[in-house]
Amino acid sequence: MGNRSVVPFGPQHPVLPEPIHLDLVLEDEKVVDAIPSIGFIHRGLEKLVDKKDFNEMVYVAERICGICSFGHGFGYCDAVEHIMDIEVPKRADYLRTILFEMSRMHSHILWLGLMADAFGFESLFMDSWRVREKILDMFEAATGGRVIFSIVKIGGMRRDIPNEMLSDFLKTIDEIEKDLEIIIRTFLNDRAVKSRLCGVGVLTPEQVEALGCCGPYLRGSGVRRDTRKLGYAAYDDIEFDIVTSDDCDTYGRTYVRAMEILQSISIIRQAITKIPDGPVETLVKGFPNGEYMTRIEQPRGEACFYVKASGKKFIDRLRVRTPTFANIPALTQTLQGCDLADVPILVLAIDPCISCTER
Amino acid sequence: MSALNYTGRALKNLFSKPATTKYPFEPADFKERTRGHVENDMDKCILCGLCQMKCPTGAITVDKKEQTWTIRPFSCIQCRCCVDGCPKKSLSMGRKYQEPGEEKISKTFDLSDSQKEALAAQAKAAAERAAAAKAAMEAKKKAEAEAAAKASAE
Amino acid sequence: MLILLFLFFFTLMMSVVTAMIREEKLRGAVVITGSIVMMIADIVFCVWAFTHGVSQNGVMRFLPESAVTETCTYVFMAAEVFLFLLISVLSVKHGKWYCILLSAFGTFPVLWLDVTHKAVENLPMLKIDDLTIMMFMVVGIVGGLISIYAVGYLHDYHIHHKDVENRSQHFQALLFLFLTAMYGLITSDALSWMFFFWEITSTISFLLIGYTRKPEAVTNSFRALWMNLLGGCGFMVAIMYCALCLHVGSITELVELGPKAEGIVIPVVFLSLAAITKSAQMPFSRWLLGAMVAPTPSSALLHSATMVKAGVYLLIRISPLFEGNLGGIMITTIGGFTFFAASLLAISQSDGKKVLAYSTISNLGLITACAGVGQPAATWAAVMLLLFHAVSKSLMFLAVGAVENATGSRDVEDMHGMIVKFPKMAYVMTVGICGMFLAPFGMLVAKWAALKAYIDSNNVTLVIFLVFGSATTMFYWGKWLGKLYVVLHQSERHRDVVHKSEWRVMYCLTAMIVALCTLFPMIGSVFVQPVLSQSFGKTVGTIISENDIRVMLMMLVMIGLMPVLAALLIKNRKEKMTMAYMSGVNAGDDRHFIDSVGGIRPSYLSNWYMEDWFGEKKILNPSLYLSAAAVTIMMIVAVGGAL
Amino acid sequence: MERELKEIPEESLLNETQAIRAEGYRLIQICATTVKEGGYEILYTFGKGYDEMNLRFHTDGKKPVQSISHIFSPAWLYENEIHDLFGLEICDMVLDFRGGLYRTNEKAPFAHKEEEGK
Amino acid sequence: MKMSKSPWLLHYDASSCNGCDIEVLASTTPRYDVERFGVINTGNPKHADILVVTGGVNNQTKMVVKQLYSQMPDPKVVIAAGICACDGGIFKECYNVNGGVDTVIPVDIYVPGCAVRPEALIDGVVKAVKLLDEKREAMKNHASCEVHYSKKPEKEDK
Amino acid sequence: MNITMALVSILIYLVAAPVVGLAFEGYDRVVSARMQNRKGPSFFQPVYDLCKLFQKQSIVVNNMQTALVLGFVIFTIFTGCIFFAGGDILLVFFAHSLADMFLILAAYSANSPYSSLGAQREFMQTMAYEPMTLLTAIGFYMVCGSFNVSDVINQDVPAIVRAPGIFLGFCFCLLIIFRKSPFDLATSHHAHQEMVKGLTQDLAGNIYGLQELGELYASVQMLAIAGLFFICKNPISYVVAVVAVIVVYFFVLLADNIFPRVKWEVMLSSTWAVTFILGGGNFLILTMLKIAGK
Ligand code: SF4
Ligand code: SF4
Ligand code: SF4
Ligand code: SF4
Ligand code: SF4
Ligand code: SF4
Ligand code: SF4
């Protein structure tokens, strides 16, 4: 029967504000095969190490992605700090943790909104993004930027966040928590919403491990692994449980993300109460020499920053393996056999950040 | 499992005040730390060129000859690097962002007259010092040469 | 009267003559002239019958002298034995023993009836009324046109299908023979005569389906045979019962008994059984699909326009007997169900002929259901449906056949972009398809009348079947129509290998559709209403109000003006041409895009077929079982109740 | 977290990988680096729980590198990337884009180390 | 009625870091709600009046940007949102960044910022909208039309 | 209804329908925005939008598009004329599907994947709601003994009294016809859809404007049918009908804002189920009443 057709999905496509391209092989509305192409926003920024010195690379690293900009800046600094054996002041570690978790919150809320948009629930999308603005306000107050912060540096933080501001944050976070209640309830309990999420893109724990997935995508399939438990920054001092879900489908992933927002709220509260006073940066002397790979938990999962340097102003190699990159093989797998109407949902399920994927 | 969870919020929103700002009909409110644009206090700048060197996008040009400091706001990524690195604290971050425009303008600032004078004075002083040093050096050389000549003569 | 005889024997003679001419060119000429003569005779006969007898008395019945009847009866008996032998020989050859049994069971009791003179005698054997005239128009004109079409078609067919032995003279001969039988069938009033022609058409259909002699064709032909023979057995039982218990021998007499007569239900259900097998209603629908292996002219003529109509023709004839009895319920349920189920099934088909086949089954279901209501208004709708369907559907078959010869495929998907590649054909098909389902074209009008009639007869189930069924009908026709209208820029045109004669035939049919749409109020009131008034014994009022007719004619005119308007528009506007949207990766035109690996790939989107929902695998068997159960139960109940 | 780095000869890549797979590791990443002295080194990182296992070998880039995508299925993505950015031939990938994954302005931009400095 | 009252917007991410993208999207959400000015975020070039491009362009997105631009009906305005779109930003030295959007299509309004602020974007849209009216006036005099199809179809499709 | 009356009401329809349609759309835009806690556009935004579309350049993918879209508009308007001239409701629905067919063909003709997908889905939608619309016409016939609008409005009691199920079923279908969540499958105003804009993907500039105009006429017509349920001899009933239509539309908007979009399977089966239960059930009861009444 001659009813197989190939549809170019993306790079310009409204449910994918980012230019990923998929060749969807369709049979009616069924997707029988999907081939991704991810080269559209490749910039080649890893090669910038030849042109920017290791300090300037922080600005580049931050702009690997605008959503978890903080994490990328941090990850890069962490790797260099390891190579150079720099002890970061405790207060800086706590500030980093707080900002990191705020990033996670804003990223997950953003994701919830986009997901709502993907299944056509416009008011839910609007509501999520309304709440997110409050977090951006906090960012702006603390760092002066809404999405790109320019606040970490090798050896600590460029600016301190005063304690009064931190306690204001606590209040805002309470508000956010209240606002989120109905949003999370709609996502997790609404029958109509569940009908779009449950049973879509099922991957068993074995499959996600074999496909090398990470982040909420992994935990949504019941695997308990969260790189934060490695204890970088101040995570060692903070109590939190890894959120997992045994649903193994897009609903599970949604659940994990929704719960991680609440978890971040709790982490921020703990960190703000525990934060010590003191300096936020140490002096950095000399040039890095050696190699190191930092693994951190970005909102979308584990990101690896591999830095190799040979004692010069310019490092030899920076390689960033981002979570989306790791999840793309899983995406292609779940797309096979899904409905066309599920494609946006499945693409969003990995929370794609093509910017960092292609760098 | 429940249905129609969102009905209440939708209806409530309908009858409550929207969350929308009044911008552009009212001015936007920026936070104290907002990184909007780079300002240079031309009273303080010494045209050392450090900012030009540090800027990751090359948005700043310092022309020592013409005594101007130029920024291309359509290249500046508000990283605040120049501000932090300015030895004279002449740079600062303004809270208002650069206005959008039909052209990628660049803004050139002349050194303020007082600063020009100060710089000139400094330069003069430096030149004098240099001249003095030169003179001293030459005198020394001369002395040495003389001493050498003396020695060879002996 | 002479004209009728001429028509009859001329067609028969044509059959014999074509069978004997080997030389293709000559045969073609003979067939074309013969067909034209036949069509003219047919029209003359219709006009004559209409202006004489019929218009005055509403009906003409012929009571031939008994000597003639006698002779005919013997001829028929001989022919029947011959048919039986033919079937037996072929069945033995292919190891299908059960066909012999069925054939024997259908043939011999009737022979016995005639031989023992138990049959009712001194009957008016023939009857001509408006309905007959209408059928004559359909059979004669559509049949003639298709015979002409077949000349060119077969020529190409054998060019493309080298593996099939060229037996086109037989094919042509059988077509004429079939037409003869059809003429006989529609003029017969006596049940036994009708039965005789009935069996002939079954056999010819069997032979034509097996034309290619490929294994698949053989299997399908035997499936068609046994189902039709089974129907024949039903017919036979009805005849026996009528003769032995009710002492009637003709349809007219049977109808005169009225729906309330004692035991009437038995012949009614058995005749219905015969009718639903012939009209390929569920559960007997599968033979019609199998019949699609036959060359297209036979599909167009036998399996859509005429032979399958014999079943519903019979139902229309006896429709007054359905009022308020189990036979009626059985027929309406089966018909309504078939209408809905077959249209669902058609959604999942991409083979053009299969879509047509399912659509035929579906529409026949609608006609069946209409006839089964037993109300004049419903029967009016049935007759109109029959008329429109015959013309539109045969056009579609011919068009698909022509496309297949021109492009090598009859798949709907391959008609992608026809408007650019083969514009003439696209327009012809557009008329054919619109004729099948869109307002203000014929089928829809008839469907509308049917709907009204169902509501008025308080038949809730039928209304529900109809509303759902017409929605599904729209889907499968609509997506076919859509495929034709894809504009594929700069595509190569198909070479127009379709013969002039074929084009002429298709143009004729297209014109007929348009004419029918324009003239349907007149046809309805002049031809159909009188028949109904007479057979139902009451006057039948207007079915569709004048206002609506006016509105629809306006729509028709507007649609007619659309192309003109379009032409004007395109002339006077200068639009910017741009590429179709493909997410921004068109490869420089709007037929290709750049795929994931950087290659260039043609862009093409197929229609939806939704095998998982409407596929044959999903719903064919359940609906067959369901309908089989329904038929069995209702027959048992009806027969049991009557006895 | 345990972290281990093994330098291996190029030929034993498949064997080592196979063994690692058998131990229940997953693929974390593959990273190629241009070595100043010439050639490339390729670093494979595998993980099991929080533990990490690295393999590294040096290749001169003259003969194709074996793909491990038969052993670790997501490897095709990394390997295609390395092929496109470093110009290394990689053979037997399960999904081969043949250079179409990143359609970069210049071919294999990482193949050569640029002179340092701005 | 002025065109400026209903600017529909098409957003394309040519190679941005997402920072600008999410800010473009954020400007459609309740806080900034550009729909106050009639802006609808259509995903379809054929319905759009304003093309908002974020990020610099590379050879692969160059075609896409060009094509989207050509699919928009006149009058149309292009906004380059973010420093990357204006001149390549921090990535302008990357081997795979050709520079700002103006290397490919004419840009009407540059909106700076890294990331671009929603307020700036609103200002940009307000400016763009005025241009729409101007262009409409200019367009009344000449109607452009161009056809570009490949010469010959390669064989039959499917 | 005599000829002059009919002509007058057709004239009023031709002029007023776009205005009413735009008013409803403005109502839609404002209320939706407010439900999403946004300020939203002005009430007159749809007017601006439409005017803008007509000022844009016309770009086409092929030359047939214009003609087909024009066909859609002409027949949609014609459909309304039948209705407002007091014509046959059944014919109104038939003409409506004819008009829709033109739009679908326009989408098909573009040969773009998204247009074609939109066309398929539009077929699916039509297939989903058509049984219910036919039943609506039948319902009027059962209640009033005539398919003609002119007879329906001369009833003593409004149709809603005896056909509440059919009314509800019809309202359910309005969700599909107005392309609202959960059923905006074939195209959508806010294009966050896997289909991009589906059906209207390749219509641009003033041709898209034409299509929008057609949709306005169509939606007014559908709202009028919903209102027809409330109309009887009594002049006050017209006021009731207007209020009822506004309320119905409000619920459509509410549904739009509290549901995710569903897949076609769910749309088809739920719509058919509603048709069968509400429409079919109501029809069955009406039939039984009729038989009993005899
Ligand atoms: S996923 Fe986020 S960053 Fe990426 S395009 Fe969408 S909104 Fe922007
Ligand atoms: S995937 Fe990478 S770039 Fe994208 S948001 Fe996450 S960490 Fe940032
Ligand atoms: S670093 Fe400061 S003092 Fe030096 S040139 Fe720049 S602005 Fe002037
Ligand atoms: S310390 Fe500063 S002022 Fe002195 S030479 Fe260095 S850069 Fe120039
Ligand atoms: S803020 Fe950053 S980008 Fe802007 S001028 Fe200063 S250093 Fe350059
Ligand atoms: S290229 Fe021209 S002639 Fe060919 S299909 Fe397109 S519009 Fe028609
Ligand atoms: S301008 Fe800044 S925020 Fe925007 S895309 Fe470029 S790097 Fe990202």
Ligand code: SF4
């Ligand atoms: S082909 Fe040339 S002249 Fe004709 S419309 Fe196109 S651009 Fe104008």
